[in-house]
Amino acid sequence: MSQTGKKSTNAENMEHWAELVLPWLPPPALSAASSTCRSFRVAAAAVTSRRVADAARGLETYPIPFCNPTSDSPPYFYFLYSRFSFSSIPTSSQPWGGISSPPVAANPSSIDAFISSAAETNLFSGCECADCSLEDECSCSGFHGGGGMGMGSLSECGADCLCGLECANRITQKGIQVRLKIVRDLKKGWGLHADQVLCRGEFICEYADLILK
């Protein structure tokens, strides 16, 4: 093989490895990797721009981009993203920003465990409605107010109900159906904003965080 052919094969190998490895790295490690060689620098820049384009890692219906009109911080905020609640910090990391990063939920087993344990203890009993959208008839539907603070809870049909995912009383289970963006403010830091007009009472998303002890 000629010297030129050998060089281009090496470069292709480096690009291949960069695509495999870099999406797994948090920003400081990504930055360190980008300074090692040209292939890694190009791949790291591509990973960064894909991260900026979608905080949701392709797991939601619409991408959730970062917008940073300030110049005082990185172009995105790094965190694990999950469509499900989890009770402890997942030990595994999550690829983000690769060319074809498969959608990976941080801890999909937690919701299964919760549903099965709840079913075992008879915490839920499903409805048997012909049409759950008729609110008076469906025992699952209802909004429980939060004392006028707009912090109430919504109850929906679940695993023990006879209806399927197309049921009108499974709004939150269909995930985020509106366009959102994460905007950097000089004083407040990163915050979630709507990127479209919302109707009053429309479900936006579950906005959760983790308390670190």
Ligand SMILES: [Zn+2]
């Ligand atoms: Zn029902």
Ligand SMILES: [Zn+2]
């Ligand atoms: Zn239902």
